[in-house]
Amino acid sequence: AQSVWGYDSDNGPERWHENYPLAKGDKQSPIEINSKDVQHDSSLPAWHASYDPGAAKTILNNGRTCRVVFDDTFDRSVLRGGPLTGAYRLRQLHLHWGSSDDHGSEHVIDGVKYAAELHMVHWNPKHGNFAGALKQPDGVAVVGIFLKVGKTPKPEMKRILEEIDNIKTKGKEAPFQHFDPSILFPKSRDYWTYHGSFTTPPCEECITWILLREPIEVSSDQMAKLRSLSKNGENEPVNPLVDNWRPPQPVKGRIVRASFK
Ligand SMILES: O=C1NC(=O)[C@@H](c2ccccc2)S1
Numbered sequence: 001a002q003s004v005w006g007y008d009s010d011n012g013p014e015r016w017h018e019n020y021p022l023a024k025g026d027k028q029s030p031i032e033i034n035s036k037d038v039q040h041d042s043s044l045p046a047w048h049a050s051y052d053p054g055a056a057k058t059i060l061n062n063g064r065t066c067r068v069v070f071d072d073t074f075d076r077s078v079l080r081g082g083p084l085t086g087a088y089r090l091r092q093l094h095l096h097w098g099s100s101d102d103h104g105s106e107h108v109i110d111g112v113k114y115a116a117e118l119h120m121v122h123w124n125p126k127h128g129n130f131a132g133a134l135k136q137p138d139g140v141a142v143v144g145i146f147l148k149v150g151k152t153p154k155p156e157m158k159r160i161l162e163e164i165d166n167i168k169t170k171g172k173e174a175p176f177q178h179f180d181p182s183i184l185f186p187k188s189r190d191y192w193t194y195h196g197s198f199t200t201p202p203c204e205e206c207i208t209w210i211l212l213r214e215p216i217e218v219s220s221d222q223m224a225k226l227r228s229l230s231k232n233g234e235n236e237p238v239n240p241l242v243d244n245w246r247p248p249q250p251v252k253g254r255i256v257r258a259s260f261k
């Protein structure tokens with residue numbers, strides 16, 4: 001049997017379709033966004049996040065990413081507006097990053113690969129639960145924020161990166177409370193939106209993507225911190241958790257809309 005999916009040569013994105021046929025679908029993510037092909041939609045409303053800091057629960061290393069988990073048992077932290085109908089519940093946030101500062105994001109913007117991409121995953125409670133939402137085209141909404149290495153790192157990222165030392169190896173989890181992830185948003189609310197999929201197996205095509213145009217800044221040291229996470233458990237050899245990104249997939253005629261000119 002093929003090993004569990006991952007990002008290595010024997011179980012990486014080029015082979016996911018062997019166990020997850022949706023990976024070869026027509027609405028896969030991420031994609032490359034070229035500004036010349038984007039349609040400005042002046043009717044696109046602003047999006048709004050109203051998050052309860054008390055909903056934050058834990059931070060964990062699942063061997064594939066660093067993830068912060070929130071209480072999504074009721075409409076406690078929600079995302080509304082933009083291309084969405086109704087309130088979507090914040091379930092978790094996580095990141096994708098590279099082995100060096102010049103790549104790591106999943107979406108690529110006018111040929112630019114950012115050092116990392118942060119995903120805030122929300123689901124539509126009209127579908128009962130997250131598993132049910134995965135089966136619906138309007139089931140999930142992900143806000144993507146690009147991380148760029150620069151000289152004035154955003155202090156709000158520190159909280160997540162300070163916890164890294166407590167979750168170095170796969171399976172490690174630590175309490176992560178009193179955290180409002182909206183502090184991570186950049187100043188501008190400008191965004192691109194399109195319909196796509198999970199960027200990991202099972203690659204369900206249930207995601208309304210809301211990608212923020214303005215990246216947030218992190219330091220090279222902070223990126224090195226993220227790269228100090230291990231894919232393996234504490235009694236196994238260190239296997240640096242890096243390059244956990246899926247490359248851009250075929251756009252297949254999809255329209256990417258921009259909320260800005
Ligand atoms: O945007 C995405 N990034 C990921 O890693 C995928 C995912 C996987 C599991 C849970 C939530 C989202 S979908």
Ligand SMILES: [Zn+2]
Binds near residue numbers: 094095096119199
């Ligand atoms: Zn993701």
